[in-house]
Amino acid sequence: SASVLLDIEDGDERLRVLFSGDIGNPGRPLLENPAPPPAAPDVVVMETTYGDRDHRPWQASVDELVQAVAITLQRGGNVIIPTFALERAQEVLYALYSGIRAGALPQRLPVFLDSPMAISATEIFLAHRGALRASFVEELTQHDPLQLLGLRMTRDTAASMAINQIRGGAVIMAGSGMATGGRVRHHLRHNLWHADNSIVFVGYAARGTPARQIIDGARQIRLFGDDIVVRAQIHTINGFSAHAGRSELLAWLRRCGQPRRVLLVHGDYERGMPAFGALLDREGYAWQMPGAGEPILLDDRARQT
Incomplete structure (x- = not known):
């Protein structure tokens, strides 16, 4: 901004x-x-x-996210992260990278960045290093924290739909951040009802949005004309704002x-x-x-x- x-x-x-x-x-x-x-x-x-x-301090927020992902993987579930495309998606990727590097998450953790806009924003970030923090640019000279070994970027619709066949063990990042539109609504429809899964909110949720309804404890939410029961574990981490x-x-x-x-x-x-x-x-x-x-x-x- x-x-x-x-x-x-x-x-x-x-x-x-x-x-x-x-x-x-x-x-x-x-x-x-x-x-x-x-x-x-x-x-x-x-x-x-x-x-x-x-907000919570950055490192505390990273630790909370990594712990939520690790516990969900132990249950055999998926982690759905409604994600804003610009800055938030890149910071969440960096946080997951930190967890992998620390040994708290699997080296080849399956991570899906299912947002054409977030994919383009990530490419723009890396193409304009002069706008980035100097310490991060220095880190890029040795390895790329935004290119995880298990990362898959899905632009086309067919690849996005195929993600919903995965029953557990994946982190799925998609927009919109407040779940008012975008591909994340499909992922919520397929994952919100299962108790092994986790939904992790990492940004502001305005009143009246599906994200805010879930955060406030709604027992069910309407998606694509159906009432979807909320059984997944809900996490809210405001330190990523x-x-x-x-x-x-x-x-x-x-x-x-x-x-x-x-x-x-x-x-x-x-x-x-x-x-x-x-x-x-x-x-x-x-x-x-x-x-x-x-x-x-x-x-x-x-x-x-």
């Missing part, structure tokens, strides 16, 4: 507005930490996806100086945004939580005249 800094001029008046975009989660293996704002803005429009909580957690959001804002106003967007109106707003109150920031379609007067001085 990228931030956008606007310098707005209206006669003699000038206003600097910074749109945060998605603020990255620092300390990740593939990408560098989020860059600081290039200049102090007057108004900040910032995301608050995780305004009410922090590409969004900054509460502490990292505040650290990013502090690097913006002292803006006149902070507009909170891209968050939960009932939890994340109000919780982060309460934190901003304690920090002395003037903030606002705009509603959908609400007009915003950027210059407070104009409002006072």
